[in-house]
Amino acid sequence: MKKSDPKSAAALSESAYLVLAALAAGPTHGYELIARAREISSGRVTLPVATLYGTLDRLMGRDHIELVSEEVVDGRARRTYALTDGGQGLLTDETARMSQLVTAVAAVQRKSLAARSVLMA
Amino acid sequence: MSKVLKRAYQFLLLSYPTVTRTERGSVELDTLMEVSRPNRVLPRFGEARAIVVEGIRERVRRNGGTTVNEVMASGGTLGVLFSFSLQLWWVGMMLAKSSTMKADRNQAGTVFSAWGLIICALMIWWSLRPSRFTLLVWQLANVVGAIWMVRFVRDHAAGSNGLDTVLIGMFLIVSTLVFSSGIVLNCWSRMPKTARHRLGGKHAAVAILVPMWASTYGLKYLNGAFSGWVVIGLLLLSLIDPRILIGLSIALLTPAVAMVMVISTYGSGSLSTKLTFPGMCLGVMVLLWMRVRVLVRRTLASINQV
Numbered sequence: 001m002k003k004s005d006p007k008s009a010a011a012l013s014e015s016a017y018l019v020l021a022a023l024a025a026g027p028t029h030g031y032e033l034i035a036r037a038r039e040i041s042s043g044r045v046t047l048p049v050a051t052l053y054g055t056l057d058r059l060m061g062r063d064h065i066e067l068v069s070e071e072v073v074d075g076r077a078r079r080t081y082a083l084t085d086g087g088q089g090l091l092t093d094e095t096a097r098m099s100q101l102v103t104a105v106a107a108v109q110r111k112s113l114a115a116r117s118v119l120m121a
Numbered sequence: 122m123s124k125v126l127k128r129a130y131q132f133l134l135l136s137y138p139t140v141t142r143t144e145r146g147s148v149e150l151d152t153l154m155e156v157s158r159p160n161r162v163l164p165r166f167g168e169a170r171a172i173v174v175e176g177i178r179e180r181v182r183r184n185g186g187t188t189v190n191e192v193m194a195s196g197g198t199l200g201v202l203f204s205f206s207l208q209l210w211w212v213g214m215m216l217a218k219s220s221t222m223k224a225d226r227n228q229a230g231t232v233f234s235a236w237g238l239i240i241c242a243l244m245i246w247w248s249l250r251p252s253r254f255t256l257l258v259w260q261l262a263n264v265v266g267a268i269w270m271v272r273f274v275r276d277h278a279a280g281s282n283g284l285d286t287v288l289i290g291m292f293l294i295v296s297t298l299v300f301s302s303g304i305v306l307n308c309w310s311r312m313p314k315t316a317r318h319r320l321g322g323k324h325a326a327v328a329i330l331v332p333m334w335a336s337t338y339g340l341k342y343l344n345g346a347f348s349g350w351v352v353i354g355l356l357l358l359s360l361i362d363p364r365i366l367i368g369l370s371i372a373l374l375t376p377a378v379a380m381v382m383v384i385s386t387y388g389s390g391s392l393s394t395k396l397t398f399p400g401m402c403l404g405v406m407v408l409l410w411m412r413v414r415v416l417v418r419r420t421l422a423s424i425n426q427v
Contacts, residue, residue, distance in 0.1 A: 030152040048171030049153045053145055054178065076151040 012094050015047055015055045020064065020083065020091040027068045027082035030056075056081060064090055127154060129164050136176025 012020075015037075022028070022036035030052055037047050047055075059065045064087035068080045083091070130153045134146055153168070164172075 030148065031155045034152075034156060048168050049149060049156055050168070050172040050175035053149045053152070054175045057141075057145070076155060077148045078151070079145075079148050 012090070013055070014045070015051050016059060017094055018045060018047065019052065019055050019059060020087055023065060023081060023083040023087070024091060027080050029078045029080050033081070059087065123154065126157060126161055126163065130154070133164065133169055133172040134176070136173045138180050141179050
């Protein structure tokens, strides 16, 4: 696996991570992205439309995603976005970083619980 | 019904810069309409707030070419120009041995406040459309303002009273503590976790409130009537761009400090006040400059996060 870039990983907000994760399932448009992000976060996060488009703009500016098509469906303008190779790499790195963090925190918690149970005994 | 909602969204989208609205305004509007429930009349509060906040962030990002250092340097230049022309006037009057060389803080305050409003307008204009020309206009206006001011104050006699001196002295000591030693800031970290979380963003608050307080106190010292308006103006400006606030604060603070120095030096006051004031003012100015620069940089970095 490619070595993670700590700078880019640390600079990824939750909304950007969710957008990348939602696009990992395939190219889609804004409305569908909000639904996917909600699903991924188990209903915890509903991305506001303004935040979504701001995030999409910034991710596109850094070549993490790309605009695939622009069309009018039922009188409404729709833009479809897709993940680039760079975006895929960033998502993988960020996921690995967070997994590593979760593992480390879980280990600390396990140790703490074990120490407490010894004291209680 | 949905027409009202659409208009409301269109109105909120005005917080975006024109370029952004042209680029993605229609797509965003259509998505907003798609996401909202059919019986919705007005936007949800959270959605409305997100649009306005994103619009402000976008404006800040679009002005990315203007660095904090540039803004501070411009604010400083203005302030120094203003203060310098003011000092020159009094030196000239002293050399001419005029009997009407004393400063009147009420008269001076009126002109100073008017000058503050000019700076506010130019600061917004310059920040939203930064160019050499607007900067030049800004500086020219500063010189004109300085001349205007000295014309108003030249024939009026006044001096600082004891209470003002004590208050300014206290302010200088407190702001020095806040900005240099970190003693005051460290007190917060010893507070219970929940209370600390509730007071989140203390750095941003210090970065915004202290220079604002300093500027407005300077204005209040000169003329209380305008200080309320200046507080409101500064708060609104800080919403648009933190760089406006910092440039404005410096542009206002420098001449305010200069006025205090002038009045304390040429007006009534003890010898110790005359000797200690200029040094203390300069020291605080340097500390403010160093501390606020770092804090504003951090704020901008968080704005530019992906």
